[in-house]
Amino acid sequence: MSQRTPFTTPDEAFKEYMSIYKSKTGNILGEPFEWKPKKYMLVKMNYTAVNFKDYLIPFSKLPDTSTKASELTSWVKDLMIAITDSTSINKAMKHFGIDTELLNPSNIDKKLINDARDFLS
Secondary structure: OOOOOOOOOHHHHHHHHHHHHHHHHOOOOOOOOOOOOOOOOOOOEOOOOOOHHHOOOOHHHOOHHHOOOOOOOHHHHHHHHHHOOHHHHHHHHHHOOOOOOOOOHHHEOHHHHHHHHHHHO
16 A cells, blocks of 8 residues: 555556555445445535635734633633634645645535534534
8 A cells, every 4th residue: 555666557556546545435436436434535625716814814913992802711812822823724734735725624515514513413
């Protein structure tokens, strides 16, 4: 499963890819995808051009009149600021080589999010 040398032919590489795909998903590439328990599944994405800056504003940038003083303990407040800081999240994703245009949470299909919420409730 971890190829360390190049394949001698494209056909060899494709056969290996097909084998890995089947082991990870339980499906044969090219046939209709059917989710199997304990296997990877396809996630429907809505590819739209959405800029996170249109929706997320760091707390520090909000006008003073729009917010009430926090009643959270300081460690909870610090945690909330850290996990909602879109600039830091974006930097961390880039640091780990994650394509922030491709892996954009706003692209996840709303029905899938609602299904996941219902499943976890």
